[in-house]
Amino acid sequence: MRVLVQRVAQATVSVDGQTVGAIGRGFLCLVGVTHADTEQKAARLAAKTARLRVFEDEGGLMNLALADVGGEVLAVSQFTLYADARKGNRPSFTDAAEPGLGERLYEAFLDALRAEGVPVQTGVFGARMQVQLVNDGPVTIMLEA
DSSP states (O other): OEEEEEEEEEEEEEETTEEEEEESSEEEEEEEOBTTOOHHHHHHHHHHHHHOOOEEOTTSOEEEOHHHHTOEEEEEEOGGGGOBOSSSSSOBOTTBOOHHHHHHHHHHHHHHHHHTTOOEEEOOTTSOOEEEEEEEEEEEEEEEO
């Protein structure tokens, strides 16, 4: 499982021109699932995401987590995190989980984040989405389990 975490000042996700999720300060998390992933991996990554200390404290050091700054998460499913473009110019997506498993583990990640006390907004699994964000920093970190 991979989660691309972007620290944002704000982010939105829309489907067919309608906003389905929006947050202020927090993380935009692009979530990808592969075949060998489990609910345990989803829970570990959710805990890591919730506790990731990348917000600045009074001294300007990245020392604060989401809860410390009243942050939120906008989580968007992203099977293309498992794209393989090592051969040729057209990526292969065979490392991405099939949709049933992908959705189940994406939902497990969301549930685990909520259990950590994080306010969560989402996209629509499997939909064609438009994501807008203001990356704060920029800070972008790949988490993997």
